[in-house]
Amino acid sequence: MAAQRHHLRVFRPRKDVFNEYNDTELISRYRLDSGGMRFVTDLVRNKLTSPTKRNMAIDADSKVAITLRYLATGKMQLCNGEDFGISQPSVSNVITETLNAFCKPQLIGRFMRMPINCRHQRHQRQFHAIGGFPGVVGVIDGTHVKIIAPTEHENEYVNRKNFHSLNVQVVLITTTESPT
Incomplete structure (x- = not known):
């Protein structure tokens, strides 16, 4: 019987875009400055915040940044994952979760009205x-x-x-x- 090996999970350093880039650089990468990114994040923070920090849960600020970067550039999820220090499947899950949070009727109703x-x-x-x-x-x-x-x-x-x-x-x- 072959001995089973347990692989240790490797957590890469996460990017903090607010400390890494100034507003001009944020706009060129995310189409919003730090104030705009924080405003958007605050709109959906309750929906995106993980109840625990278990397994290095991705915070709401990072989830919005990952999604904005993807939407702003159309960059491949694998590349976004490498940029942010997370896996491609995690990027996919983050984008889906964030877009679902953006699409809630109560949030859309704050900004759009149709007669x-x-x-x-x-x-x-x-x-x-x-x-x-x-x-x-x-x-x-x-x-x-x-x-x-x-x-x-x-x-x-x-x-x-x-x-x-x-x-x-x-x-x-x-x-x-x-x-x-």
Whole structure:
């Protein structure tokens, strides 16, 4: 009979992004400064805080940072895990847990309101007629419009792809009457 070996778990050092990066570096990596990251974390802290520190539980600040880094860059989970000192499966679990916390109706309701009335139902019919998608009342999209570098605050207009741009968003809510 072969002797069973028990492997000791190896815990790598965890990254503390708030101490490692200044606000400019945080914005370039996470799309938020330290105040913004703490604000977002405080919104979901109760949902993300582990009841114990057993097995070096990942704290809420790190969970939000990992998720924001993933969303901001689309970087592979394995690379994010290496950056933060956790495994890829842990990164996957953290992202899922954090996004689920962000998607709670009470949290979404703090920032988004959609009117529910006959116009709402008409918009749903119109969008269904246009694209065949049921339940849609509006659409939103964004893009970066390339600009010539401004002379003042030039660095504030450099996007993540290293060219000067304005980040614009378009919201479309149908306004024409639907065919009867």
